[in-house]
Amino acid sequence: xxxxxxxxDKLVIFLAKRDGIDKLVKTFQYVSKLVHYxxxxxxxDLARRAKLWEVASGLSxxxxxxxxxxxxxxxxxxxxxxxxxxxxxxxxxxxYFFFDHFLWLARAGVLEPSLATRFSFVSAFGESFGYxxxxxxxxxxxxxxxxxxxxxxxxKTDQGEAEKKEKAIRADRVMRLMGIAANLAxxxxxxxxxxxxxxxxxxxxxxxxxxxxAWAGWYRNWPA
Numbered sequence: 001x002x003x004x005x006x007x008x009d010k011l012v013i014f015l016a017k018r019d020g021i022d023k024l025v026k027t028f029q030y031v032s033k034l035v036h037y038x039x040x041x042x043x044x045d046l047a048r049r050a051k052l053w054e055v056a057s058g059l060s061x062x063x064x065x066x067x068x069x070x071x072x073x074x075x076x077x078x079x080x081x082x083x084x085x086x087x088x089x090x091x092x093x094x095x096y097f098f099f100d101h102f103l104w105l106a107r108a109g110v111l112e113p114s115l116a117t118r119f120s121f122v123s124a125f126g127e128s129f130g131y132x133x134x135x136x137x138x139x140x141x142x143x144x145x146x147x148x149x150x151x152x153x154x155x156k157t158d159q160g161e162a163e164k165k166e167k168a169i170r171a172d173r174v175m176r177l178m179g180i181a182a183n184l185a186x187x188x189x190x191x192x193x194x195x196x197x198x199x200x201x202x203x204x205x206x207x208x209x210x211x212x213x214a215w216a217g218w219y220r221n222w223p224a
Contacts, residue, residue: 010223022064023217029057030210037203062104069097072130085133085140092130099123124193131183131190138176138183145169175220182216185209 014020036050072094080087099122106116149169152162188209192200199205 005223013223014218014221017221018064018068019217019221022061023214023221025057025061025064026210026214026217029054029061030207030214032057033203033210034207037207059104059107062100062107065097065100069094069101072097083137085137089130089133089137092126092128092133095126096123096130099126120193124190128187128190128194131187135180135183135187138180142173142176145173178216178220182213182220185213185216189213 015024032050032054036047036054039050040047072090072092075081075090076087076094080090099119102111103116103119103123105111106113106119149166152165152169155162186209188200189206191197192206
């Protein structure tokens with residue numbers, strides 16, 4: 001990227017990615033959820049409009065994710081990873097995105113709307129299953145990075161080369177911490193579908209969790 005590229009250039013690149021569009025619309029979805037919660041007691045018309053925006057954003061995101069399950073399938077097929085954790089993580093993600101197609105069609109009215117609850121449960125179960133293992137993989141990678149950083153500091157190697165490696169390790173750690181934050185936030189949202197409870201299903205919990213996930217995604221996908 002040219003050093004003259006500014007924020008607008010980077011935004012264009014960001015929005016050209018499927019994940020970039022998803023994080024933007026996810027921000028709309030969960031901001032509108034919080035607006036609906038806050039406005040419902042005193043501004044019912046505003047709350048109704050916010051709810052419509054939330055529902056439209058949620059359906060739009062599902063449309064953008066069409067075929068996304070193939071990423072998990074291809075990862076299992078081509079590069080399952082060095083440990084079973086990678087297999088479990090990609091399998092969970094594949095189930096999540098696959099059944100998300102049917103959930104989208106049920107909520108859009110193409111399939112029987114009564115099936116939406118069933119599809120939502122299966123999709124959320126696969127999603128939460130995958131997130132647990134993605135979080136574990138990131139924690140393991142962070143731990144390895146810390147050991148490697150300690151080794152570089154203790155060894156008497158070329159200072160410039162060591163600094164470059166340390167910088168790369170720190171950058172990787174930040175990205176993985178952002179991934180953990182996003183996955184934990186999305187795990188809370190998935191639990192709200194699997195096992196509804198007052199904490200996870202509260203509008204503020206869902207709204208904040210959705211925004212944490214969205215903004216962590218913004219950070220990870222924003223052009224350097």
